[in-house]
Amino acid sequence: MIETRGLCKVFHDKKRGAIRAVDNVSFVCKPGQIYGLLGANGAGKTTTLRMLATILEPTDGTAVVCGHDVVDEPHKVRANVGFLSAATALYPRLTSREMVEYFGRLNGLDEGTLKKRADEIFSRLDMNSFRDRRCDKLSTGMKQKTSIARTLVHDPQVMIFDEPTLGLDIMTARTIIDFIRECRQRGKTVIFSTHVMSEVEKLCDVVGIIESGKLLAEGSLGELRDHYSQYDLEEIFVSVVGPYQGSPEA
Amino acid sequence: MNLAAVAVVYRKELTEWLRDRRTLISTVLVPLLAFPILMVGITALATVMIGNAEKEIPKIMILGGEDSPQLLERLHKLDKLEVVPYAVNWKDQISNKDIRAAVEIPKGFQAALAEGRAQTVNIYFYQGELKSSFGADHLQKAVEEYRDSVIKDRLAAKNLPASVLTPFSIKQENVAPPEKVGGASVGGFIGYAVILLCLTGAMYPAIDLTAGEKERGTIETILSSPISRLDLVIGKFLLVFSASLASAILSVTSMGLSFAFLGHSHLMQSSGEPSLNLNLGFTSVVAVFCMALPLAVLFSAVLMTIALFAKTYKEAQSYLTPLTFLVVIPAVASVMPGVELTPKLALIPVLNTSLVCKEIITGTYHWNSIILIFASTCLYALAAIFLAVKMFQREDVLFRS
16 A cells, blocks of 8 residues: 655755655555556656655655655665666676575565575566576566566565656567556555556556646546546546646646 | 675675676786786896897997097907997987997096096986996996006005005995885885775776666666665675775785795896895785775775766766875875874875885884874774765765756
8 A cells, every 4th residue: 555645855956946846746556456657757757656665755745655654664665665667777797586686685585485486486477598697688578577576576565667668669568567467466556657648548547647746637547537528548638737838847 | 784784785796796897807807917017027128128238239439539548448448348430420329329428538638647637538428228328337437447557556656555545445234124124115115005906996896886886777776675775885885895905905915926026036136136125024914904904994985975976987987086196196105205104194094004004014013103093094984984874875966867
């Protein structure tokens, strides 16, 4: 379960002054549900998810992840979260197996559990053929599988995906989409950011539209269609975001 | 601090470090090979060059001397010199290396000698040119031998013994033990080398583990794991520190082996006596390492802190290059003759360690200074580690755009 309460993040820039990247964002994401955070580049998606993963600290407000506050108990939050983004790269000089084991150890798994868990994940993701190959020698698809294995090794209850398919080819992106779906089937709480409408339509139970750091609309796809009297998600997005486009913080 | 988590980070960083050719070259290969190549190679090259220069019979020119047949005859008889006929452009010929040197015998030299009037014989040569120096030396020796023979004849004419000119002789003799002599010769250099290699050995790992992580995009990956930033920094710091020490240990071992080889070879010996006694005490070398430890900690933490500001490997390199000068300048200053350890200098990092290393190598242990320097450097090192940990907690540094 994820619950954000008035989450804010202000960055300070020498030229632009204070920038409210995330402004009073509140939402709830339940187990067995995929929450899609939809927004244009610079809308505040990544900053929101980084705060949920405790990589960044909120300027104001807070969030509770698996019963732990992101400000007060960041270590416990991270122990319950699997974070995957286009920016979470792999260590090039480690093998796939070493990469997964490293994160297992950082999550405090004992060697026996770690080996069992790693073997299980490698078989499930069909990684045994390249598990001992260095990450810098892997194809993009293999790298993504290794990243997925890395996020799964400690069996987190919450999965955070920040534009996970960005820059990937269709087949590799499909692997990620299938994996996100599988997380929902396993009862995990999933939050997922994207600016690709088709991914939201395919995956999300609840959609939050974010622009200039503000959560402007929220609901299931059906609820949004009814509310904005539009069927096409892109049209809904434009209706919601349009008035805010070109604002100084956008 | 969770030591198990620190150990996990250290183990992973060590695995990656051992697989990185770039850092291995800077930390292992360069320190291991630099000294043998520099010392054995350059000494061998110098020996060959000097040998070749010695084999050559220098061509020299005599200016004047037609009225001084005695000196002229001596010069013509020398096997080690080839006298060429006089030419007006003799200066150009020396500069162009056509001849190696020239000797000018003043007009009426022999007659003036007979009358007991003082004369000056000038020798002209090309300063800094080895073969020209050899030619000039041969000429000098020949003229001096002639002068000695003149003195001998004059003394004989007056029935005086040769000892009238040298009533007593003066001799300088070394009483310091060989370790101290060797230490005084190379002590400053060893301290300087250890300090510099502690820095260069730590530089590439420090960049790789900070700016390198940012550039590769792994910083966000690691920050999403439950490890605390403190444990992460300490794990990384320990690897940089290990690299720094490994580099210094390898370089001093390599230096020691190179010195040992040179000490036993004929390359640096003349008349059977070693020109440089390099018999350094093992205790001294270990003591130098102990003094270098807090400095290696200081370097590792400072390098990591600065490199963390950079977004890329190249940017980090450009930040750290000026730091090398900041370390080299005090290290070089300590090697300068006359720079001695004082209480004030004992508080200046790098310079203090370099100076105390120079003393330790010669077997001199001023415990007050040693404790003061060790403690002050430890304090600086702790402050640097604290700063590095603080930097790793700053979002604007980690995610600088």
